[in-house]
Amino acid sequence: MGKEENLTDYRVGFLKGADECTKVIRSIDWNQTSLGAPNNWPQSLKTTLSILLSAKVPMALFWGPEYIQFHNDSYVSELSWETRHEAKIGQAAADSHTRNWPCIKPLVDLVIADGEGLYIEDLSFNFCYSAVVDETDSVAGVIITYLDSSSKTGDVSNAEERLRMASDATGIGSWDIDLNCNSITYTPTLMELLGMDRDDRLTLEEINALTHPNDKSITDSALMCALETGYYHCESRIVWLDDSVHWMSSTGKVIYDEYEFPSRLLGTTVDITENKIEQMEKNDFIAIASHELKTPLTSIKAYVQMLKSGRRLDDPDYVINLATRAESQVNRMTKLIYSFLDMSRIESGHVDLQMEPFMLDDLISEVVKDYMIHTSTHALLFSPGIAEKIEGDRSRIGQVIDNLVSNAIKYSPLSKMVEISSMTVGEEAIVSIKDYGIGIDHKHQSKVFERFYRADDQKARNAVGFGIGLYLSADIMKRHNGGIWIESAPGEGTTFHFSLPLSRS
Amino acid sequence: MSKLIQVIEDDEAIRDVIEYILQQSEFEVNVAANAREFKINLFNTLPDLILMDVKLPDGDGIQLCKQLKQSLDTRHIPVIIMSAHAPAEASSKEASADDFISKPFDLNELLKRIEAQLA
Numbered sequence: 123m124g125k126e127e128n129l130t131d132y133r134v135g136f137l138k139g140a141d142e143c144t145k146v147i148r149s150i151d152w153n154q155t156s157l158g159a160p161n162n163w164p165q166s167l168k169t170t171l172s173i174l175l176s177a178k179v180p181m182a183l184f185w186g187p188e189y190i191q192f193h194n195d196s197y198v199s200e201l202s203w204e205t206r207h208e209a210k211i212g213q214a215a216a217d218s219h220t221r222n223w224p225c226i227k228p229l230v231d232l233v234i235a236d237g238e239g240l241y242i243e244d245l246s247f248n249f250c251y252s253a254v255v256d257e258t259d260s261v262a263g264v265i266i267t268y269l270d271s272s273s274k275t276g277d278v279s280n281a282e283e284r285l286r287m288a289s290d291a292t293g294i295g296s297w298d299i300d301l302n303c304n305s306i307t308y309t310p311t312l313m314e315l316l317g318m319d320r321d322d323r324l325t326l327e328e329i330n331a332l333t334h335p336n337d338k339s340i341t342d343s344a345l346m347c348a349l350e351t352g353y354y355h356c357e358s359r360i361v362w363l364d365d366s367v368h369w370m371s372s373t374g375k376v377i378y379d380e381y382e383f384p385s386r387l388l389g390t391t392v393d394i395t396e397n398k399i400e401q402m403e404k405n406d407f408i409a410i411a412s413h414e415l416k417t418p419l420t421s422i423k424a425y426v427q428m429l430k431s432g433r434r435l436d437d438p439d440y441v442i443n444l445a446t447r448a449e450s451q452v453n454r455m456t457k458l459i460y461s462f463l464d465m466s467r468i469e470s471g472h473v474d475l476q477m478e479p480f481m482l483d484d485l486i487s488e489v490v491k492d493y494m495i496h497t498s499t500h501a502l503l504f505s506p507g508i509a510e511k512i513e514g515d516r517s518r519i520g521q522v523i524d525n526l527v528s529n530a531i532k533y534s535p536l537s538k539m540v541e542i543s544s545m546t547v548g549e550e551a552i553v554s555i556k557d558y559g560i561g562i563d564h565k566h567q568s569k570v571f572e573r574f575y576r577a578d579d580q581k582a583r584n585a586v587g588f589g590i591g592l593y594l595s596a597d598i599m600k601r602h603n604g605g606i607w608i609e610s611a612p613g614e615g616t617t618f619h620f621s622l623p624l625s626r627s
Numbered sequence: 628m629s630k631l632i633q634v635i636e637d638d639e640a641i642r643d644v645i646e647y648i649l650q651q652s653e654f655e656v657n658v659a660a661n662a663r664e665f666k667i668n669l670f671n672t673l674p675d676l677i678l679m680d681v682k683l684p685d686g687d688g689i690q691l692c693k694q695l696k697q698s699l700d701t702r703h704i705p706v707i708i709m710s711a712h713a714p715a716e717a718s719s720k721e722a723s724a725d726d727f728i729s730k731p732f733d734l735n736e737l738l739k740r741i742e743a744q745l746a
Contacts, residue, residue, distance in 0.1 A: 420731040424645075451640055
């Protein structure tokens with residue numbers, strides 16, 4: 123039997139349609155299959171096919187014990203990722219549906235066994251499995267309807283939107299610069315990074331004008347470099363309208379047009395101010411620490427050279443004097459190095475306290491006596507006033523007193539006196555160390571206990587010392603459930619107080 | 628008559644050792660622990676050479692040097708700046724200092740530099 127004959131034969135009822143899949147069904151010699159000629163098919167199959175072939179959503183039918191496959195035009199166009207459809211219609215699914223059949227078959231079998239439909243959600247399609255009951259009241263086939271689910275989750279614009287939301291949430295501003303007309307589009311986060319409202323609209327020119335004047339050359343050369351290499355990277359400062367300065371890191375990629383000319387620059391910007399400040403503080407710290415270590419080293423080197431010269435070696439007093447001085451500078455360096463180590467211990471949380479009850483006034487007297495031996499510039503006056511013991515780490519608290527006394531001397535070069543007093547107030551012991559030095563103005567007072575903090579003005583900047591002493595002291599006090607605070611007026615002097623709970627239990 | 632050297636250094640140990648070494652080399656020495664003491668000394672006697680630290684508790688050696696080099700009374704006095712802070716070398720040049728010596732220094736090198744300025 124020829125194809126033309128088939129076409130005429132089957133051009134009846136449900137097979138009258140002009141759609142491609144109906145044409146394929148008409149061209150098949152059904153007498154060679156287990157289903158036989160279409161006019162002899164059960165009414166249930168004919169009805170199902172008439173619905174399926176005229177449906178405008180992708181549908182497939184698996185019929186009978188061999189799972190003979192049928193589908194419609196919509197299935198062909200929407201599921202183009204499937205293999206050639208002509209080969210599948212009229213064939214057993216196991217032979218034709220090569221790619222997906224192993225996944226589909228168990229579901230089809232389930233529907234046939236239960237007679238109930240299934241609804242499966244997937245990334246790009248939701249699948250609706252329905253049972254087709256034949257004239258013998260048994261499930262003879264399963265229809266799968268493919269419902270496009272991309273409007274909810276899958277399409278490209280949605281993916282972009284989700285990416286944008288994710289980058290917004292992490293504080294990343296995205297932007298797209300049209301290099302031909304010098305215009306920019308961006309996400310609202312970029313505006314926030316620039317200190318604007320999320321809804322503000324700025325031109326590229328206005329955004330560029332926010333760059334710190336000293337960093338303009340950096341951003342210009344980053345752009346030149348991007349046009350050559352295709353990649354943009356720049357770390358520069360932005361000045362907000364309130365004059366505050368913020369570090370930004372921007373990374374981007376050049377997009378080329380069909381003539382290989384750079385047409386767009388796509389990129390992201392993040393605020394790196396905190397990292398930058400930390401980095402600068404660390405650099406400062408290294409500079410200050412190396413300066414502090416070189417100072418005792420300078421006198422040690424001099425003492426050693428004087429001994430090496432061989433002069434006056436027959437004078438024991440001279441030799442002992444030089445060696446004693448050298449030793450005291452070595453001790454000073456040791457103290458410095460220990461405070462570096464303490465600092466890294468604090469950062470990593472490994473500070474152990476050796477708690478014991480002791481008389482605080484005795485400890486203060488020891489520190490004061492030690493300073494009186496080595497200090498010729500200042501007199502230290504101590505008025506003790508605590509009759510009870512406190513519980514704490516004696517050497518750590520000694521470190522705090524030492525640090526506060528050394529600061530008092532350091533920051534009062536023109537005065538001759540430091541006053542130390544102690545007293546009991548309620549359940550606490552309070553120690554005060556008062557100098558008549560340069561003082562600290564109000565706005566800097568709360569910051570002196572921060573890591574690496576040093577007063578920013580010229581006078582204090584040139585004073586020796588490296589801002590970790592007070593940071594360490596504040597940490598030690600905190601671990602003792604004590605407190606540390608400051609009273610100061612510029613030009614009049616500073617008083618540091620610290621408090622510790624008395625050991626009355 | 629021996630030459631007078633004015634030393635400005637806030638670190639007591641370094642100040643003492645420089646004073647001793649210069650005296651051993653037959654110099655007259657005036658010492659100051661800070662900018663204020665230095666200005667008082669300068670008011671009394673002009674030295675033949677100034678040896679100065681940068682970080683002072685009440686001032687900045689670089690700024691002091693600039694002032695000295697701008698004043699008609701003191702611009703002829705050689706100034707040697709000493710510092711443990713490496714970038715100070717560049718700023719001491721800007722301040723027209725005659726020489727710079729970095730800490731820790733060699734005592735013989737220090738004496739050589741001083742003698743070169745006084746020659």
